[in-house]
Amino acid sequence: MVEGESGLLAISPPWSRPEYEPSKRRLTWPNGATATLFNAVEPDQLRGPQFDCAWCDELAKWRYAQEAWDQLQFGLRLGAHPRQVVTTTPRPIPLVRALLTDARTVVTRGRTLDNADNLAASFLAAIQERYGGTRLGRQELEAELLDDVPGALWTRAMIDTARTRCDLPDMQRVVVGVDPSGTTGEDKGDGIGIVIAGKGVDGRAYVLGDWTCKLSPAGWGRRTVEAFGTFKGDRIVAEKNFGGAMVQSVIRTADPKVPVTMVNASRGKVLRAEPIAALYEQGRVTHCGEGLAPLEDQMCAITHDGFVGEGSPDRVDALVWALTELMVERQSSPPGSGLQVVRR
Structure with missing residues (x-):
């Protein structure tokens, strides 16, 4: 200006x-x-x-x-x-x-x-x-005001409600969610989703930061550990489908002492995201971190039919892993009874 x-x-x-x-x-x-x-x-x-x-x-x-x-x-x-x-x-x-x-x-x-x-x-x-x-x-390019994507799990209104100016309460737990990819940091592959979230003593979830990057394995490993230290994390939760033991090894190489939980994406992205979108509908999630707009844009492009944005929803995947660890508990169910979701 x-x-x-x-x-x-x-x-x-x-x-x-x-x-x-x-x-x-x-x-x-x-x-x-x-x-x-x-x-x-x-x-x-x-x-x-x-x-x-x-x-x-x-x-x-x-x-x-x-x-x-x-x-x-x-x-x-x-x-x-x-x-x-x-x-x-x-x-x-x-x-x-x-x-x-x-x-x-x-x-x-x-x-x-x-x-x-x-x-x-x-x-x-x-x-x-x-x-x-x-x-x-x-x-x-055309200066059009576009409405929400039809069938989106998150709407702009939900995001605006979650995005408030807040004084953070004490955190019960802080988790770094990681969605790895096969990028080398120099190619056109998807980014590595790194989203930090916490659960306050008030029982609410707080999205604290988005450190998503496109770096080499050594680079994103260091960045993940740096986010863990900066936000005084309790645990790193990383998807193991892409790389398996390699993902844990990358993080351990950056810091062998950080606690890491590997999770398996046994269900599709939309099914994993639906319980988290429900938390937003209930008004139980607050966005307090800086630079969350790219994450929020991805969230509004997740529909019941899949992701309608470009590339992979790496940021949303990392968010889902973090908030699932903090707010959603999956318990074993009797045969034929499906998935039981218990709100923490």
Whole structure:
């Protein structure tokens, strides 16, 4: 917004170029007008200041979108006609939907191709070939606001409910879920899902981080152990279907002392994910970690017919393993009685 190639400093004419003071998060124009930068991760920064104009960039990606937006509205009270502009990829979060249906909102849409004169031809050709006609392409390239995937186990509304600003309680347990793959770290294989989750003393599950990566076996082994140490984990739960003893060996090589449980994916991804989706429907899971958007996007692409996204749902698989270990207990059942699920 400020220092980028299309930022205010680059596009302002010399006679009206503002002075930027990064330490003060402030821009000052020759005529005395000022602008202050705020971080949407900290909505309370917006308590107290007041403005006559606001520019909200990538609103749909704000971690605490509704809370930060609300605080901004209270301070947008100077001048005869305070206004604000939002520039964002149209992800279907409740706040963006509400703004689009508000009679006071004026909507302007811009496609990537509308900016073709300023973009490399090779870039345009590559993204059109790769993403043209896909859901991701319609959202990112065509500025379409897409609804939830039909039949998805997780909806955007469920994710938004789970994503709250929270003070973490003490944790009873913390688990690192790992979904290995056959990638060497240099190929185009799937990533290695690494998701950290905990169970609080309040009985709720908390998703604490997503450390998914695409590294060599030695690399992802070290990353898994690092996540275990950073979040003070109690156990690593890893799927053994892809590599069997090799997966445990990779983790043990990084640290021979970490406790590891190997789990067998005897059922399909959807069947494994359904009890976890039910926890979200019951409001028993909170997303507190940073950088969870890629995981949440994968979650919303899991349907009863399978994964409709691209590649493998490595992040979701790791999440399912972690939350199953924390929140779902499978017990042996009499012949013919099927699977008994007991909520912990």
